[in-house]
Structures are given as C-alpha cells and as structure tokens.
Amino acid sequence: MTTQQNTHAEACAAMPPGPVMVDVAGLELTQAERARLRHPQVGGVILFTRNFSDRTQLAALCAAIHDARDEPLLIAVDHEGGRVQRFRADGFTPLPAMRVFGQWYDRDPQAALHAATETGFVLASELRACGVDFSFTPVLDLDYGVSQVIGNRALHEDPAIVALLARALVQGLSQAGMAACGKHFPGHGAVAADSHLAIPVDGRALNEIMDADAAPYRWLGDLTLPAVMPAHVIYPQVAPEPAGFSRRWVTDILRGQLAYDGVVFSDDLTMEGASVAGDIRARARAALAAGCDMVLVCNRPDLADELLMALADRPLDPEAVRRIRRLMPARPAPDWSRLLSDPRYLRARSLRSESLSV
Numbered sequence: 430m431t432t433q434q435n436t437h438a439e440a441c442a443a444m445p446p447g448p449v450m451v452d453v454a455g456l457e458l459t460q461a462e463r464a465r466l467r468h469p470q471v472g473g474v475i476l477f478t479r480n481f482s483d484r485t486q487l488a489a490l491c492a493a494i495h496d497a498r499d500e501p502l503l504i505a506v507d508h509e510g511g512r513v514q515r516f517r518a519d520g521f522t523p524l525p526a527m528r529v530f531g532q533w534y535d536r537d538p539q540a541a542l543h544a545a546t547e548t549g550f551v552l553a554s555e556l557r558a559c560g561v562d563f564s565f566t567p568v569l570d571l572d573y574g575v576s577q578v579i580g581n582r583a584l585h586e587d588p589a590i591v592a593l594l595a596r597a598l599v600q601g602l603s604q605a606g607m608a609a610c611g612k613h614f615p616g617h618g619a620v621a622a623d624s625h626l627a628i629p630v631d632g633r634a635l636n637e638i639m640d641a642d643a644a645p646y647r648w649l650g651d652l653t654l655p656a657v658m659p660a661h662v663i664y665p666q667v668a669p670e671p672a673g674f675s676r677r678w679v680t681d682i683l684r685g686q687l688a689y690d691g692v693v694f695s696d697d698l699t700m701e702g703a704s705v706a707g708d709i710r711a712r713a714r715a716a717l718a719a720g721c722d723m724v725l726v727c728n729r730p731d732l733a734d735e736l737l738m739a740l741a742d743r744p745l746d747p748e749a750v751r752r753i754r755r756l757m758p759a760r761p762a763p764d765w766s767r768l769l770s771d772p773r774y775l776r777a778r779s780l781r782s783e784s785l786s787v
Contacts, residue, residue, distance in 0.1 A: 445745060448740070449737060452477065456490060472723055473503035483519040487560070490560075491504050503563055508556060510525055511526025524551070527568060531583070531590060531591075552566070554768055557758060563607060565610045566598070566612075567584070570612075579618050588642070596649060607758060609656065612657070613658055615682075616642025624660065634666050659672040659693065659721075673716055676719045676720060693722050698716070
C-alpha cells in the first residue's frame with residue numbers, strides 16, 4: 430500500500446457519521462456500494478424487504494455494512510408491525526399493527542401497555558440479533574380516520590393515550606438495546622394525501638396542531654425519543670414549506686419551543702412530498718438548513734451519489750455527530766440461538782397471538 434493509500438485508509442478509519450443515510454440494492458454489498466459507504470458524508474444505511482432472504486444472509490449483510498467503516502454506520506429499517514414490517518420470514522415474529530394496542534387500551538389500559546412493551550422488546554431483540562441497530566418506530570400520528578397511508582399504523586386518536594402507548598413500546602425497545610424514532614412530526618394523521626405520492630397540506634392553526642398532534646413529542650422528549658422524523662406535509666398557517674424543510678418547525682418549534690435535543694431525520698427525499706424543495710441537492714440543503722441532522726435518500730443510488738458529491742466539502746456538524754452516535758446500541762447484540770432460550774423473549778413473544786386477535 431502506498432503512502433497516499435495509507436493516508437486515505439487512516440482518514441476513512443477515523444470518519445465520524447455523516448448526514449446522509451443511503452440504501453443498498455440487494456442481498457449483499459456491491460463494490461460500488463462499499464465505496465459509497467466509505468464516503469465521509471454517509472452516516473447510515475436503511476434496509477428494505479429486498480435486502481432480506483433469511484436471517485443468515487441479513488446478518489452477513491449487516492456485518493459487511495458495519496465493517497465498511499472503523500466506526501460502524503448506523504443500520505436502520507422501517508419495522509413498525511402490521512403492514513410496515515420489512516422482515517417477516519425465517520423466525521421473525523409477525524407484529525400487530527399499532528392500532529391494536531389503542532383498541533386494547535380502550536378495554537384494558539394496563540394489559541395494553543404491558544403488551545406494547547413486550548412487542549417493542551420482541552421487535553428490537555430480533556432485529557438486533559441480525560445486526561440491525563435501529564427501527565423508525567413508533568408512529569405518533571393521531572388516528573383521525575382520514576389518512577390512508579397512516580391508517581392502522583397510528584396508535585390512537587387521543588394524544589395522551591398515544592404518548593402512553595408509545596412510551597411503553599419504547600421501553601421495550603430500550604430493554605433490548607434499541608433507540609426509538611417518533612414520526613411524523615408534528616403530525617400526518619389529519620391529511621388524506623399520501624406524501625409518497627403527493628404534497629399533503631394541513632390548513633390547521635399552530636395552536637390546534639401543538640395542542641393535539643405535537644403533544645406526544647412534548648411529553649416524551651429526547652430522553653425517551655432520541656430521534657424524530659418530520660412529516661413531508663405543508664402547514665401553511667405555520668410555514669410555507671413541508672415541516673422537514675422548515676426552520677420554523679425544526680429549529681424554532683421542535684428544538685426551541687419543545688427543547689428537543691435528539692436526532693432529526695428527514696423523511697425520504699425522493700418522495701413526492703419533498704419535491705417542492707427542488708432537486709435532490711436543494712432538498713438536502715433545505716432539510717439540513719432547517720435543522721435536520723441526517724437526510725434519507727432511498728431507492729435512487731444515482732441521486733445519492735449526486736448528493737454526496739455536492740456535499741463532499743461540507744464540514745460535519747459536531748452536535749449532529751454527537752446526537753447520531755446516541756442511536757448506536759450501547760451493548761452487544763443478542764445471538765439468535767440464545768434469544769430462543771431467553772425466558773424474557775419467550776414470554777414477550779407469547780403475547781403475539783393475543784395481541785393479533787384483539
């Protein structure tokens with residue numbers, strides 16, 4: 430290895446997490462993806478169903494991603510339960526949609542809170558046993574019966590009950606060594622349009638949103654929710670741009686008024702709801718300027734590379750680096766075979782049939 434190559438390798442080894450989360454195409458890393466993961470502006474990888482065939486393959490993929498950098502990249506997934514559960518076969522427990530716990534709470538609050546905690550423990554234990562560090566859960570949107578894309582992903586229509594159930598779920602995640610992410614701040618439940626396909630607009634006043642939809646974020650805070658994801662929704666009475674691109678929402682309200690000191694992720698910048706901010710470079714710059722710590726670029730490796738090139742000389746924000754590092758698990762992941770003999774896991778998993786039948 431030449432002196433120049435040694436210098437480059439040492440620089441890569443010392444790299445802290447950057448502000449861009451990317452994805453990978455298949456079941457194992459390509460050479461191009463390995464190179465992308467070593468870019469200084471990359472800070473994490475999000476996985477999808479296409480990245481999973483079985484637990485052995487998933488564990489190998491996660492190990493390869495972690496090995497790409499001396500300080501391992503954060504590996505994340507959308508694994509909420511119900512219709513948003515990326516890994517379903519080869520031993521992964523089918524998890525109920527979150528609305529189940531809200532309905533259960535209306536009948537038996539203590540049983541629902543216990544079941545939510547145990548579900549969080551199962552969710553996080555199984556992911557961590559395969560090398561996944563983090564799940565974008567829980568959904569804190571209120572169940573107004575309006576949004577099809579949220580639908581039964583929402584816990585309840587009452588913000589106090591949402592906060593209680595979310596805290597219980599997060600407790601289970603934490604007991605398995607996984608951090609949580611509340612989404613979609615300040616709330617996606619009151620609009621019918623799907624931000625994957627359209628640009629939703631919520632015309633309510635700020636005080637109405639803060640008193641209802643945003644209340645769980647205020648009650649939980651960053652010690653319970655070390656990450657938050659804003660909505661690709663425009664609230665024109667508050668700001669002209671979607672919340673994730675709005676300094677008013679992210680810096681003034683979330684970080685200022687609510688004193689939030691956790692990671693703020695953008696939602697996927699390739700979604701239609703992000704298109705109002707311009708091309709991929711403009712979207713990322715707007716989100717970072719608004720106060721986001723990390724931006725997601727999913728399903729478009731060409732746009733990810735374009736963005737990484739555009740951000741190449743951008744200095745890392747030390748506060749963002751500090752917050753992102755908080756999301757990495759603090760203790761070793763469980764081994765799957767030992768998990769299957771863990772009494773706590775087995776008790777938690779036994780609630781599955783009851784929760785699915787509620």
